[in-house]
Amino acid sequence: xxxxxxxxxxxxxxxxxxxxxxxxxxxxxxxxxxxxxxxxxxxxxxxxxxxxxxxxxxxxxxxxxxxxxxxxxxxxxxxxxxxxxxxxxxxxxxxxxxxxxxxxxxxxxxxxxxxxxxxxxxxxxxxxxxxxxxxxxxxxxxxxxxxxxxxxxxxxxxxxxxxxxxx
Amino acid sequence: xxxxxxxxxxxxxxxxxxxxxxxxxxxxxxxxxxxxxxxxxxxxxxxxxxxxxxxxxxxxxxxxxxxxxxxxxxxxxxxxxxxxxxxxxxxxxxxxxxxxxxxxxxxxxxxxxxxxxxxxxxxxxxxxxxxxxxxxxxxxxxxxxxxxxxxxxxxxxxxxxxxxxxxxxxxxxxxxxxxxxxxxxxxxxxxxxxxxxxxxxxxxxxxxxxxxxxxxxxxxxxxxxxxxxxxxxxxxxxxxxxxxxxxxxxxxxxxxxxxxxxxxxxxxxxxxxxxxxxxxxxxxxxxxxxxx
Numbered sequence: 001x002x003x004x005x006x007x008x009x010x011x012x013x014x015x016x017x018x019x020x021x022x023x024x025x026x027x028x029x030x031x032x033x034x035x036x037x038x039x040x041x042x043x044x045x046x047x048x049x050x051x052x053x054x055x056x057x058x059x060x061x062x063x064x065x066x067x068x069x070x071x072x073x074x075x076x077x078x079x080x081x082x083x084x085x086x087x088x089x090x091x092x093x094x095x096x097x098x099x100x101x102x103x104x105x106x107x108x109x110x111x112x113x114x115x116x117x118x119x120x121x122x123x124x125x126x127x128x129x130x131x132x133x134x135x136x137x138x139x140x141x142x143x144x145x146x147x148x149x150x151x152x153x154x155x156x157x158x159x160x161x162x163x164x165x166x167x
Numbered sequence: 168x169x170x171x172x173x174x175x176x177x178x179x180x181x182x183x184x185x186x187x188x189x190x191x192x193x194x195x196x197x198x199x200x201x202x203x204x205x206x207x208x209x210x211x212x213x214x215x216x217x218x219x220x221x222x223x224x225x226x227x228x229x230x231x232x233x234x235x236x237x238x239x240x241x242x243x244x245x246x247x248x249x250x251x252x253x254x255x256x257x258x259x260x261x262x263x264x265x266x267x268x269x270x271x272x273x274x275x276x277x278x279x280x281x282x283x284x285x286x287x288x289x290x291x292x293x294x295x296x297x298x299x300x301x302x303x304x305x306x307x308x309x310x311x312x313x314x315x316x317x318x319x320x321x322x323x324x325x326x327x328x329x330x331x332x333x334x335x336x337x338x339x340x341x342x343x344x345x346x347x348x349x350x351x352x353x354x355x356x357x358x359x360x361x362x363x364x365x366x367x368x369x370x371x372x373x374x375x376x377x378x379x380x381x382x383x384x385x386x387x388x389x390x391x392x393x394x395x396x397x398x399x400x401x402x403x404x405x406x407x408x409x410x411x412x413x414x415x416x417x418x419x420x421x422x423x424x425x426x427x428x429x430x431x432x433x434x435x436x437x438x439x440x441x442x443x444x445x446x447x448x449x450x451x452x453x454x455x456x457x458x459x
Contacts, residue, residue: 002174022175022218025205044168045206052272058246059272064205068175069198069220112272137357138270 005068011036012080020067027051027062030077038078038107042140049139052108053077059115061138078107087114090156099152101143109139113153117160124164126157170208177220181306181333184221188331189308191217197333198222199242202269202277203285227280227335230254236302236338241280246271248279258299258339260366263350264291270358280334283319286326286389289360293320294382294390295350298366301339307332320389343378345371347449352384353437361385362429363437367445369405376400376409386423386438395419396442405450413446414439 004019011034018033025044030036030053042048044063051062054076081087087110094100094110116135120127127135132150141149178184188195193216198204200222207213221227227242230251237257239248248254249265268274268282268291282292283303296303296316303314305328319327328334342348352364364384370377379397382390399416403409423434 002172005175021172023170023172023208025169025209028169044209046202046269046273049270049272055275058275060275061202061272063209064202064273064276066175066198066201066205066218068177069201069222071177115271134357135271138272 005071007067007071009067009070009072010074012076012083022066022068024067025063026053026065026067026070026075029067030062030075033067036077036079038082040104040107042104047138047140048105049108049112050105052111052139054081054111054115059112078111081111081114089159090114090117090152093152093156093159094149097148097152097155099145099148101141101145101148105139105141105143109136109141109149112136112139113156117153117157120157121160121164124161126161127154129154132157168209168211170205171211171214173208173215174217175220176217177223180224181221181226181335184219184224184333185306185308185331187217187219191219193217195219197284199281200244200276200278201281202273203281203287221333232257232341233338236340238304239279239337239339241278241283241334241336243279245269245274245277245279245282249274257341258295258348260295260298260348260350260368261292261339263348264295264364264366267291267350267352267354267358267361267364279337283337284326284328284334286320286324288320288323288387288389288391289364289385291350291352291361291364291366291384294364294384295366296337296339296382297390297392298348298368298380298382299339300368300380301337303327303334304336304338305332306335311335313338317392323388343370345377347371349445349448351441351445351448353441363434363441365438365441365445367449369400369449371405374404376403376405381442383421383438386421386434391421393417393420400446405446407450410443410446410450414443417442 007020008017030039040050042050046061046064052059053062195217196215198218198220227240229240245268255262301316314327347369350366352361354361361384366382368380379400381393396413396416423431425431
């Protein structure tokens, strides 16, 4: 008999304590135990990127982590990032550019784009379309809406850069 | 699919990890970044009884110059390899290779020790280690032993590690004066497995190649050296004639098998194309690698 393990983790800013089976993935923990179903599961092998969340501020595949591994760490899901308002301009750009389509891949793409935009912003650069495509190489869009997605990220980077220069 | 049930134990030291392995009555696996192990568990290609989580062992971290070599801790993440100035200065093929390794989110968790222990012949780091002439530091119940990268990779997914042993660090010789290094690969899609990859490590003195070491990905059951090609280049200038001769000599070194994705002949063709490209890049001096 394999005993459940104690887990203490901060999810979207709130402390959470549970006992979990060792084999439970972080993605299944977020969706099943916490009801945070914005984290989507596609391939469960790290290829599609629909499950990407931030772990201590860095994007990781929630399907390729065990819940027990994140004990003591901080997880931010699409719900937390969205509620915090840090994605608002990016989400608006996705809407305006028709980059959402069916929406299944959108959470993972938004988490990854948010991370990249922070570093592009910090360096004061607007990324090339090639750099955006490279950053998104771990995210599949089954609707193949890639042009619109790259458009949305590029226009957000440009708008943030312009705001930065103005300020 | 979901992984079969297993027990889990997080350990704080290498000694504790080895003890946990020895104490397991069934099959145990070490878990570092998990970026290859977790997919294998999810697909039920692997179903151990116990996972020993070594991911937080501080002693397995760190990148530092130690004597004549760069010592890289086994838990070094691919993202850290990509960003490390020390690795960039002394082993730039590792920096270049890290940019080809899967995707940013995978690089945030995947580790050097994990990749080398898995020994996937399509992956970048094993080929780089052979090209660099690296030494792998292995810790087991009887202490630490060092194994040359050329002796570490035995066969498909098979290494010199015996069950219970842990790869704890990698030592890369500091680049010699006149070193020129380059890594490149041909893949169907950014971040996908390479159809062919090449880590090249040359040393030139007064325009003459004095040492050549190649590590190829995806052309055999292990990361492959190319002894005839290396010998063909050594002692001559890196000019178009030498590059043509090296490309011809590659047929003596490699004979990739056919598989579902590519014929052996096509893979061999790509290997020859890639060798020509990498040598042309190094010959131009556009990638004048390194320190020293």
